[in-house]
Amino acid sequence: MALPDWPYPLWIAHRGAGTLAPENTLAAFRLGAAHGYRAFECDVKLSADGVPFLIHDATLERTTSGRGSACDLDWGALSRLDAGSWHGRAWAGEPPPSLDSIARFCLRNGFALNIELKPPSAEAAKATGRAVAAAAATLWSGEARPPLLSSFRPEALAGAREGAPDLPRALLLDELRPGWLDTALDLGCVAVVCHHPLLDAASVGRLHDNRLRALAYTVNDPAEARRLLGLGVDGLITDAVDRFSAGPGVRD
Template sequence: MIAGDRPGNWPYPRWIAHRGAGKLAPENTLAAFRLGAEHGYRMYECDAKLSADGVVFLLHDATLDRTTNGSGIAGEHDWATLSQLDAGRWHSHAFAGEALPTLAAVARHCQAHGHWLNIEIKPTPGTELATGRAVAQLAAQAWARDPERTPLLTSFQPDALRGAKETAPQLPRGLLLDTWWDGWLGVAHSLECVAIVCNHALWDAATVARAREAGLRTLAYTVNDEWAAQRLMDFGLDGIITDRVDLFPPGR
């Protein structure tokens, strides 16, 4: 099945835990995935980038400073260095010693528990194509025996999605948007995206209708208020990404 065929067969849960469990645990760590599961979530969003020696690991920021005890540009360090960092103490003492996970470890965790994943390709600037290719190659291999839970690959960077498409065209892709920039729909079609993932404030009845007419699924980030969630559910959005795993039961 090619990516363009997937909109008619959307397997993913509507509610998606942002970076594992939002803000209740250190983002993009296995501890966050475990805590999200405790709240009933079965799909998670995470951020993936490349180490200097080509290991795909989870981290949102370009630099290490905010969420680890390291410093500097994350993609300039090799995995041997990154793997020794503390990615939990910044959040709270209870998570001290939590490590940065590789995407391979996250894949094993999700498969062991029957969970789904939205992998945001978050390249270090200048590595967009390489990161897209590496993430797609790993994902294609890791989920080869679990096609029912194939991850959704998304990115704000068209070149990252282009790298993913070149490497594993069978994997579903989504274009992330924080504004409706000129030509977004043409780019989404050229990349054979199956979904558009927007800042929740961008969605209204007209934009939802336009995306659907184009054959695209609709997802929103980051939805942490009841009024915003209800508005999106009224529009019938396919995916809602939230930090508030404690507020929104995923079965609603």
């Protein structure tokens, strides 16, 4: 049985170029694009006033000049933080981006996006998924290649299905726990994104047999990339954009 069409590039830059530049910033996206990448992964939360923005951690300290919970500030306060200096003086003053600004960058350049839904808690998962999906559906309205919404939390994906049922969804897994495939199918997912050592011929075969795509994170070793490509995986998320890259530049 043939797999459904898959509009996303094979190689996906993790958090932009999230080790060479401050992760989850426009600077990281621009650097990934400069290395030839045409697809990006990022982490999205909601501000206290409901604005989707990019950050990975539950707290602000590691990657910004702020302190405390990332979801406790409104967007006005978050947008004034420095999300670059922690990575080096050259990035000082780089702000956290909103999903709106990332959408404009990707749409202007024809780039694909994988949005990981990052709710601050299990209790907030469904509402976060619903709100981020609804915002993404508006931002990418009428586009032939919408963003792929992924999460480790099934509740967030259930919320995404409510907020934007037509946007594609993917279940993230750090282990192949019992019932993982049924969970993905029940949520109407189009793909499963696994920690790369979990994927073998059997797991990729099960996914493809069920008309789901198989993606792997975070693939930085060339030998592991060759192994996964030999299995027929459909996407590789990597930090090593300077090792696995090709392509022309972009427009800001």
